[in-house]
Amino acid sequence: MDDTSALLPWLRACAERLGVAESDLPDIDTVLGVAGVAAHGVARPAAPLTTFLLGVAAARSGRPLAELAAEVKALVAQTEPIEA
Secondary structure, eight states: OOOGGGGHHHHHHHHHHHTOOGGGOOOHHHHHHHHHHHHHHTOTTHHHHHHHHHHHHHHHHOOOHHHHHHHHHHHHHTSOOOOO
């Protein structure tokens, strides 16, 4: 998807349904970047699972999403792809 801003209405609706404040919506490009790296560098099913963990880590640690994303990308670079 070239225009990730098209996802904002969905994310807003989903956040509202789940009781998540709009101010807690992630940077779409960062999350999709991590998903892509995990999908291509580890295995396709790793993408949603990795982004879930990224969200949990961001919520629990309070660290910047971009910093956590960089750590995940570095880990993927050191990981042999698996067949899942």
